[in-house]
Amino acid sequence: ETTGYILAAGHISAGIFQDCWNLRGMGQFMEDLVLNPEFAETLLKRVTEIHIGIWESFLGAVGPYIDMVETADDLGGQNNPLISPRMYRRMIKPYHAALNAAIREKTRAPILYHSCGAILPLIDDLVEIGVNILNPIQPLPGQMDPETLQKRYGSRLLFHGGLDVQSLLMRGTTDQVREHVQRYLKTLGMHRYIMAPANTVLPGFRPENLVAAYETAHNF
Incomplete structure (x- = not known):
């Protein structure tokens, strides 16, 4: 409060989507989203629960002192999103929304979201689920x-x-x-x-x- 600096909470891992493809392999998880969506959703749900649990524990202790929360998930390549907007809205967005809602219960700090690449078709969705800062x-x-x-x-x-x-x-x-x-x-x-x-x-x-x-x- 007296230094002129802000206190930012950095993201705890690569992100929900990325953690899933790190576990399965990127190509395999992309196939899962299309060919085995029930499994993909089960994995996404479990990874999200882990993320939420860590954030709730952390922000439960320091939430009032945090000036910014950083979350992340790489959604873009050099020219386009890695998955279609329709696939994002169906399979990934609900879990991003759940994470942001859990964070918002613990702190009023703005949420910075990191995603590399060309994600223009997805930005409206990110705003809708509570992203305040885009990186x-x-x-x-x-x-x-x-x-x-x-x-x-x-x-x-x-x-x-x-x-x-x-x-x-x-x-x-x-x-x-x-x-x-x-x-x-x-x-x-x-x-x-x-x-x-x-x-x-x-x-x-x-x-x-x-x-x-x-x-x-x-x-x-």
Whole structure:
């Protein structure tokens, strides 16, 4: 309360969907969703129960002191969601909703949701189940660009991320980095956007580009 910092509760695992495919193998669990949905739902339910139990125990002790809760599940590839919106709504969304509801019973802190990739067709669903902050908004052309995000969700979500780690930090110039950061800050707004790398910074990046990004944000 006196430091100017926030206290964030990081996600406890990769996520409900990802934990299931880690247990079964990604390809096999994708098949399960289509060919063996009863088994898939049983596994999803059990994994969700474990997640909820951990969060309830943790937030029961520290919930009043938490400023942000982070959950996660990777739903997107480079061009599209990993599963169709219809499949997400039928098989995965109910368990995400149950987890968020359990978290909300223990804390009023905003919920940050992490998903890599192109998840634009799923964002309405995430808002519906209580997501407040979206991370890492990978800058994929025509999918997660800041103009589209602002137009559709600027009044409903706060955005975290956006700094291109796949191309710009690796091969771009400092001027290109500054232009990129300014675009996101101007488009998404100072009060609706937290500038950060749009995933883990990769080995081989140009350090001067990361410095330029943070200097631009601080001086904006």
